[in-house]
Amino acid sequence: MTTRRALFVLMAGLALAATPAAAQSWKExxxxxxxxxxxxxxxxxxxxxxxxxxxxxxxxxxxKVTASPTTIPR
Amino acid sequence: xxxxxxxxxxxxxxxxxxSYARANTVSGGNVIPFVTLRNSGGVIGYYSVMYVxxxxxxxxxxxxxxxxxxxxxxxxxxxxxAPTFFLADQGYPVEKTFKLAQTxxxxxxxxxxxxxxxxxxxxxxxNAEDDSNLTRMLTKGVLKKADGSxxxxxxxxxxxxxxxxxxxxxxxxxxxxxxxxxxxxxxFLDPPKKNKAAFDALTDGKVxxxxxxxxxxxxxxxxxxxxxxEQRKRKGT
Numbered sequence: 001m002t003t004r005r006a007l008f009v010l011m012a013g014l015a016l017a018a019t020p021a022a023a024q025s026w027k028e029x030x031x032x033x034x035x036x037x038x039x040x041x042x043x044x045x046x047x048x049x050x051x052x053x054x055x056x057x058x059x060x061x062x063x064k065v066t067a068s069p070t071t072i073p074r
Numbered sequence: 075x076x077x078x079x080x081x082x083x084x085x086x087x088x089x090x091x092x093s094y095a096r097a098n099t100v101s102g103g104n105v106i107p108f109v110t111l112r113n114s115g116g117v118i119g120y121y122s123v124m125y126v127x128x129x130x131x132x133x134x135x136x137x138x139x140x141x142x143x144x145x146x147x148x149x150x151x152x153x154x155x156a157p158t159f160f161l162a163d164q165g166y167p168v169e170k171t172f173k174l175a176q177t178x179x180x181x182x183x184x185x186x187x188x189x190x191x192x193x194x195x196x197x198x199x200x201n202a203e204d205d206s207n208l209t210r211m212l213t214k215g216v217l218k219k220a221d222g223s224x225x226x227x228x229x230x231x232x233x234x235x236x237x238x239x240x241x242x243x244x245x246x247x248x249x250x251x252x253x254x255x256x257x258x259x260x261x262f263l264d265p266p267k268k269n270k271a272a273f274d275a276l277t278d279g280k281v282x283x284x285x286x287x288x289x290x291x292x293x294x295x296x297x298x299x300x301x302x303x304e305q306r307k308r309k310g311t
Contacts, residue, residue, distance in 0.1 A: 025251065026250075026251040026253055026254040026257075029251070030085070030250070030251075030254060033085040033086065034078075034083060034084045034085055034086075035084070035085065035086040035087070035088075036075045036078060036079075036084045036086075036087045036088070037087070037088040038075070038087075038088055038089050038090055038093060038242065048275070049275055049276055049278075050276065051275070052271060052272035052275040052276070053269075053272040053273070053275065053276045055272065056261075056269045056272040056273075057086075057258075057261055060257075060261040060264075061257055061258065061261060065086075068075075068078075068084065
């Protein structure tokens with residue numbers, strides 16, 4: 001599944017793209033991201049499961065990532 | 075959720091392989107898988123399984139002819155699509171084998187229906203002996219016998235297991251900026267120890283890390299989805 005080459009190409013692309021101007025442009029266009037997960041259990045369990053990871057994404061990406069419950073079980 | 079990604083309101087979505095296949099199709103290919111979870115032991119993928127109660131006489135699919143089955147939801151991979159697809163392939167088409175096969179709305183509801191005796195058998199997701207929706211429900215203590223005592227794994231018997239399904243993919247929108255997609259991918263692929271609490275909450279601590287996947291890993295899921303659509307059209311529903 002993972003090929004080192006594919007990962008290398010992606011990481012190289014990331015290095016090139018990680019100029020402040022480029023980073024700025026997507027954050028302006030995407031000030032908030034929404035993440036949704038298929039529930040493998042009922043809704044309250046899903047939010048407890050996803051919330052901390054959404055917070056982690058928020059701190060790493062620098063834009064708000066909101067977790068959204070959905071109704072389609074996996 | 076499928077509509078949400080199609081309408082570009084949901085940027086990152088985790089699917090089952092079957093609902094991903096639907097989202098990829100209805101979005102015109104704009105919903106693209108990028109990682110999945112690697113289970114303990116390094117396994118990527120999971121199974122659909124069928125349980126009966128261990129105090130029932132049912133030991134095989136043949137014993138379940140004319141009985142009732144609890145499914146999950148028509149878009150659920152392990153709780154509907156995979157069992158419908160593989161059981162038909164193995165000579166036990168769901169609508170002919172069972173007297174009644176009904177969706178219960180969620181994986182937990184399917185198990186509750188089985189535990190409570192509403193259905194004779196139920197399908198569900200299963201990662202490993204120590205990690206399934208059933209083990210998680212037992213850990214939470216939500217399954218109880220009629221006398222109120224807690225149920226255990228020995229109260230259930232697995233009588234069918236599907237071939238391995240590809241791991242439930244996380245998918246993002248292909249038309250987002252390349253640097254945003256790369257940033258998201260990097261956060262997911264960072265070692266889980268960087269975010270252990272969040273990672274363990276997400277996975278019940280039963281998962282090693284994220285593994286990179288691509289569209290090609292889900293070709294069989296797309297085929298399964300097309301087959302199911304074909305069956306639905308044939309029945310005119």
